[in-house]
Amino acid sequence: NFMCFENFEVKEKVIDTAGLLGSSSGLAVVDCSASSETVEILMQAIDLGCCVVLANKKPLTCKIDDYEKLISKFRHIRYESTVGAGLPVIASITRVLASGDPIFRIIGSLSGTLGYVMSELEDGKLFSQVVNAAKGLGYTEPDPRDDLGGMDVARKALILARLLGWRINLDELKVESLYPNELGPSSMSTEEFLTRGLQSLDSYMADKVRGASLKGNVLRYVCVIEGSRCHVGLQELPKDSPLGRLRGSDNVIEIYSRCYKNSPLVIQGAGAGNDTTAAGVLADIIDLQDLFL
């Protein structure tokens, strides 16, 4: 992991070590931060022969030209934990594509935080209470507004769309936020948002959940990648649909391709949390060993 990589001396140390050990030992640089500033140092590390493992989504959601540079040595970079934490989402999609089977639709619930929050709201709990609980359980981003604003899901959607070969940028995605601008990072700190800002949304969210429930529906934050559309937002879905049945921090992703046309390939399970995320990172590191046998 990096230790404050904005610091010039630390950057130099990482690059020196990468230069010394990169090509001879297959040194893996692991980025488990939530920073968008690491992309340059990761590209340098790869150029010096290192491998890169990411739990951090942000380097993969930089501008398309930098993204293409970052993944140009695609066998040297692994990022399974960026989507669905330890669930084998990237690996499965990569295998389907490698077999020549074109994927034409992906739909899923890809936020452990929003899945947990929505299912807890159905049980009558307060929005502010369940968002704070999700943070305590290790599901949220360091600033939970990344989750509630839809940007964390949008990043995952972009990572998947780019894996399918789409040359798009984050600002081309349609993203629905669950909080208004007045509660954004330019108006208040994360702490203020958690203690004060969130409470102002309690009754609005309770009404939304109640409105859906009266129609036999539940709310789920959904990601759709299809045709030329890639969008993420809240949807009202039947309680007994695959997405509607999700509980807690579970993610579900349905992948439609020529082989999985009528009955999609479905991946479901815990999609957030320290254990499963760390397991995904570890599996990536171990997987990279094959390059050096």
Ligand SMILES: NC(=O)C1=CN([C@@H]2O[C@H](COP(=O)(O)OP(=O)(O)OC[C@H]3O[C@@H](n4cnc5c(N)ncnc54)[C@H](OP(=O)(O)O)[C@@H]3O)[C@@H](O)[C@H]2O)C=CC1
């Ligand atoms: N939690 C989860 O379920 C999942 C998380 N991820 C991803 O993993 C990453 C980490 O998430 P998570 O562990 O939950 O978050 P945490 O806040 O627990 O950890 C983030 C870590 O990164 C460090 N960090 C952040 N910015 C910098 C920086 N500029 N320089 C050095 N260190 C920095 C923080 O240090 P400090 O505390 O000192 O600020 C902290 O140790 C995120 O990118 C997240 O999207 C991916 C899948 C699932």
Ligand SMILES: N[C@@H](CC=O)C(=O)O
């Ligand atoms: N904050 C994310 C963590 C995993 O990417 C989530 O809630 O899904």
